[in-house]
Amino acid sequence: FKQLLMVAGLQKYFQITRCFRDEDLRNDRQPEFTQLDIEMSFITQEDIISLIEEYLVYIFETVLDVKIERPFPRLTYEEAMGQYGTDKPDIRFDLKLVDITDLIPEDTEIFKDVFAEGGIISALKVEGYGDISRKKFEKYRRYVRIFKAQDVGNILLRENEIKTPLGRYVGDSVIDAIVERTEAKQGDLICFIGGEKSIVYRALGELRLKIAEDLDLIPENEFKFLWVVDFPLFEWDEDENRWTAMHHPFTSCKKEYLDIFDENPGDALANAYDVVLNGYELGGGSIRNHHPDIQERMFKALDIPPEIAKSNFSFLIEALKYGAPPHGGIALGFDRLIMLMVQEETLRDVIAFPKNRNAILPVGNAPDRVTNEQLDTLGIDLTPEVRAQLEKEEENDS
Secondary structure, three states, X not given: OHHHHHHOOOOEEEEEEEEEOOOOOOOOOOOEEEEEEEEEEOOOHHHHHHHHHHHHHHHHHHHHOOOOOOOOOEEEHHHHHHHHOOOOOOOOOXXXXXXXXXXXXXXXXXXXXXXXXXXXXXXXXXXXXXXXXXXXXXXXXXHHHOOOOOOOEEEEEEOOEEEOHHHXXXXXXXXXXXXXXXXXXXXXXEEEEEEOHHHHHHHHHHHHHHHHXXXXXXXXXXXXXXXXXXXXXXXXXXXXXXXXEOOOOOEOEOXXXXXOOOOOHHHOEEOEEEEEEOOEEEEEEEEEOXXXXXXXXXXXXXXXXHHHHHHHHHHHHHHHHOOOOOEEEEEEXXXXXXXXXXXXXXXXXXXXXXXXXXXXXXXXXXXXXXXXXHHHHHOOOOOHHHHHHHHHHHHHHO
């Protein structure tokens, strides 16, 4: 709907708005939240980035008397995933992932499946942790399995020796090459994981955070902003067996992919950007499609049937046909910003009457059952199965 305002000639739109979103409830999320919503015409990605940096610097200096340096550092999506295992990295501490796939012979017994399935092998160097106990490392092995990694191996650079189970499968030259690429030295630990790229990134990225917490590497009272740019336009959905929009279907692609994004969806990059603070996505936005023909191609690439696209989005397509200016925007999570500024660990600590992990408001136990009269007023009917289940529950309660 914001795009309609741009078509109508409103050059700038700013709103602090309440939102409802059905999503998984983590510490940094609530089903109801507040965001600063921005949309502007005749702007570029650089204009949005400059505006948001100015806004955030002003807030931190005015409210917290904290000076934030500009410009914020930037990483492409590919760089963020490759170096930190996540598209919202915490850069307050310097533990980076290093790709070592090319250093491992493809016939290495423990990695044959990785190479056969087109996976990767990535490593993480931890300075001064080469004396880690076997018991402690076993905890890390169990930890990465939470994120579907099969296992995590290690290389321990101890005094006058290098200890690693990898030595049973590869020669010293391979291990030396890994040590050199990770820039490890005596006393350091190298962790490595092989597998599907997304699993390796997730598991090693989470292990990075876990180790940083265990070793107290994350500084307090420090705010490190970061822009992540050049996101993929699409991502593959294994469950639905089709391409889906990584941000949303109205994000424009970079001009060099305009002619091929629907033929080679996996290669296309988007004019999308996220601002990150201390490992949390603070806000995200994009430059929008403003050509109706390109928007229709986007729907087709997403395998959205024409009748569904027309039913759900005809108002936008028709509006774009009148001639829309180039436009884009961003939305910042206001509650999340406050949470990070006051250094709390959950949104529940900065929101009045927050929902619990079951999306229930403890005060008043909402949402709760409704009466038949309320359902009739709203024109809502229940299936016989649901109605029978409710009647059974009411009998048990009585």
